[in-house]
Amino acid sequence: MTTRYRVEYALKTHRRDQFIEWVKGLLAVPFVLYSEPTGVFGDGTDVDQSAAEAHRRYAEIFRDVELMIDDHMSRQIDASFPSKLRMLVPTAGPFFTRLPLEAAFKYQDRKRYISSRRYVAPSFNDVRLVLNSAQIMAVTGGALQLATFDGDVTLYDDGESLEPDNPVVTRLLDLMKKNIKIGIVTAAGYTTADRYYGRLHGLLDAIAESTELDPVQKQNIVIMGGEDNYLFEYSQSSPHRLAPVPREQWLTPEMAAWGEADIAALLDVAEGALRDCVRTMNLPATIVRKDRAVGIIAVDPSIRIARESLEETVLVVQRILEASTLGFPMTNSAGMNNRKGSVSRARIPFCAFNGGRDVFVDIGDKSWGVTVCQQWFGAGPGRSIKGENTLHVGDQFLSAGANDFKARSVGTTAWIASPAETVELLDELAELMNKKLP
Numbered sequence: 001m002t003t004r005y006r007v008e009y010a011l012k013t014h015r016r017d018q019f020i021e022w023v024k025g026l027l028a029v030p031f032v033l034y035s036e037p038t039g040v041f042g043d044g045t046d047v048d049q050s051a052a053e054a055h056r057r058y059a060e061i062f063r064d065v066e067l068m069i070d071d072h073m074s075r076q077i078d079a080s081f082p083s084k085l086r087m088l089v090p091t092a093g094p095f096f097t098r099l100p101l102e103a104a105f106k107y108q109d110r111k112r113y114i115s116s117r118r119y120v121a122p123s124f125n126d127v128r129l130v131l132n133s134a135q136i137m138a139v140t141g142g143a144l145q146l147a148t149f150d151g152d153v154t155l156y157d158d159g160e161s162l163e164p165d166n167p168v169v170t171r172l173l174d175l176m177k178k179n180i181k182i183g184i185v186t187a188a189g190y191t192t193a194d195r196y197y198g199r200l201h202g203l204l205d206a207i208a209e210s211t212e213l214d215p216v217q218k219q220n221i222v223i224m225g226g227e228d229n230y231l232f233e234y235s236q237s238s239p240h241r242l243a244p245v246p247r248e249q250w251l252t253p254e255m256a257a258w259g260e261a262d263i264a265a266l267l268d269v270a271e272g273a274l275r276d277c278v279r280t281m282n283l284p285a286t287i288v289r290k291d292r293a294v295g296i297i298a299v300d301p302s303i304r305i306a307r308e309s310l311e312e313t314v315l316v317v318q319r320i321l322e323a324s325t326l327g328f329p330m331t332n333s334a335g336m337n338n339r340k341g342s343v344s345r346a347r348i349p350f351c352a353f354n355g356g357r358d359v360f361v362d363i364g365d366k367s368w369g370v371t372v373c374q375q376w377f378g379a380g381p382g383r384s385i386k387g388e389n390t391l392h393v394g395d396q397f398l399s400a401g402a403n404d405f406k407a408r409s410v411g412t413t414a415w416i417a418s419p420a421e422t423v424e425l426l427d428e429l430a431e432l433m434n435k436k437l438p
Contacts, residue, residue, distance in 0.1 A: 017398065018091045020127045023065060027122040030057035034118075047116075055106075055115035058122065062101040062130065069099055096387040096412050097138035104134035125417070132414045132425060139391050139412060140432045144180055146377055146385045148224075148370050148411075150394035150404055151186035151199065154422055158356055164202040168419060171426035172203060176213055178433070181385070182221040183373035185366050185392070187355065187403055189226030189293050196223050196232060197240035204241035207234065222376060227351055227403060228255070228368035229292040231376070250372055255364070258348050263363055266321065266348045267294045270361040273320040277313040285358075295360030310354045317361060318352040353396065353403040365406040366392070374410070387411040393422060 034054040072083040073095050085092050108130050109115055114122055152158045155168055162169065172182060190196055197204060200223065207218050215236075223232040223242060231250050235243035248256075271287060271294045278285050278296060284303050285296040296313065298305055351365035370392055371384070378384035390411030394404030397415045407413055416422050 017124075019089050020124055020131070022089050023061075023127045024122060024124060026061050026065070027058060027127070030054055030061070031121040033057075047118075050118070051116045055109060058109070058115060059102050059105055062105040066099060066101040066134075069095055069101075073098070093408050094387075096390075097135070097143070099131070099134040100137050101130060101134045104130045104132075104137060107133050107137075128415050128417075132416070133428065135391070135412050135414055136425065136429050137432060139389070140429065143389055144391055144429075145389040146181045146183065146373060146391070146411075147175055148183040148185045148373055148390065148392045148407070149422070150366075150392075150396070151184060151188060152355075153395040154393055154416060154419065155184070155203075156199075156419055161198060162200045162202040164205065166202055166419070167423050168426065169203050169206050171423060171430070173206060173210060173213070174430060175426070176207070176217050176220050179217065179220070181373070181377040183224055183370065183377075184221070185224045185227070185369040185373065185407075187227055187353065187360065187362065189229060189290055189360075189362065191230060191291075193232055193238065193240040193242040193244060196225060196242055201241075204234070208236060208241055220377070222373060224369040224372060226290075226292055227362040227366050228364035228372060229362070231372060250376055252368070252371060252375060255368060255372075258363070262348050263292070266324075266350060266363070267292075267361070269324050270294050270317055270321060270350070270352070273317040274313065274359070274361075277316055281309050281312065283309055283313075288360075292363045293360055295355075295358055297358045304357060307354075310356075310359050313359045314352050314354050317359070321350060321352070321361070351403050351406060362403075366394075366403050367406040367408075367410045370407050370410050393425065 031054070034050045034057070068083070068085045068088075072085040072092065075081065075083040075086075076094055083092075105114075108126070112126060112129070114126050149155055151162075152160075156162045156166060176182060184200065186199075188196070188199065207213060207221065210218070218236065219234055221234050222245075224230070225232070231245040231247075232242040233245055235241060267289070271289060274287060274294065274296050277283065278287070283296065283305055284299050285305060286299050288295050288297055349364050349368065350361055352359070352361045370390065374385040374387075374390060387410055391414060392404065392407040392411050393414045393416060394407065395416055395418075396404040397408070397413065398405060404413070404415075414425055416425060
């Protein structure tokens with residue numbers, strides 16, 4: 001049941017995606033025009049006709065948005081004159097590929113019967129899934145070279161592990177058989193291989209035992225922990241199937257310029273802000289400080305801190321760090337173009353996010369983590385895998401307090417809501433890789 005709490009919470013600006021909300025608004029017009037429940041007591045002819053007309057109008061809208069994205073892509077390199085899409089949706093970021101939205105809508109309409117609904121308008125999830133399908137269509141046909149994944153809520157349930165019977169395991173192995181590189185880019189900031197093995201053992205053991213993957217294909221997976229702070233490569237001989245990669249071997253030139261003293265100073269400011277939040281809101285939480293992160297966790301695992309309190313904490317800490325001379329968050333596409341200059345001013349990128357049960361501030365963010373994967377599999381700077389050949393799959397793409405959001409600036413993305421949706425997405429990808437688009 002939808003409660004008043006959920007309705008009011010969904011109206012908060014930081015819990016909305018402006019582009020999806022804008023598309024939803026466009027679809028509301030034909031829904032209103034064709035939403036009268038005709039034919040309820042008849043033979044159904046009127047309902048079928050209304051569904052066909054609604055389908056036509058929805059498809060036209062998605063086609064119009066598709067053309068606006070084409071125009072946006074032609075102008076996003078030169079920002080001197082904004083695209084129509086940028087004027088209508090100021091937060092619209094970079095697009096790395098064309099999005100066949102009309103074809104994607106038709107595909108999702110066959111699955112979800114969006115056009116046949118008379119009482120429930122096209123929803124946020126409908127638009128999100130259409131965008132996912134469009135992006136999957138865009139990276140098929142040999143374009144996809146690297147697929148990166150979040151961990152919790154994407155590959156496995158929150159706080160759980162990737163077990164051998166998880167259906168996503170066989171799907172990831174199938175990608176590796178197709179010579180697509182895999183990167184698991186997670187916020188979990190472990191410094192040792194055994195901790196990551198504990199979370200990912202189902203996949204890592206399946207790779208080790210596979211007779212269909214050759215030795216080169218088995219090396220086509222890396223684990224990037226702490227957003228962008230710890231890299232592990234596959235190792236057949238290791239008892240934990242992973243071997244740590246020394247930081248100097250994978251840091252990008254920009255990341256290598258981040259000073260250790262500046263990193264420590266930023267974490268000091270973040271820790272102070274977190275302590276203030278714990279005190280002012282009387283949170284049942286304790287501070288956890290790591291070498292590249294600081295956060296709060298519940299003093300008792302059985303306690304769940306209120307969602308509003310976690311998000312208040314994220315926003316407070318983010319604003320304090322933004323106002324300091326130490327850090328800058330990567331919140332949009334423009335920030336990516338300023339990386340070099342920002343680092344030269346000794347400002348350190350950070351990510352403050354709500355993990356569902358905790359809040360953490362990490363050095364860097366997933367845009368850097370995905371960038372490292374692109375560079376690692378692309379054989380070094382200048383030969384990195386490009387954004388249009390990269391797909392990042394995650395569950396946190398809201399504009400604040402969500403760490404997958406930053407990956408939008410370096411590659412294509414798919415926004416899922418559960419591990420089951422990840423399986424459906426990978427099945428859709430496999431299907432489209434083996435046949436022509438509708």
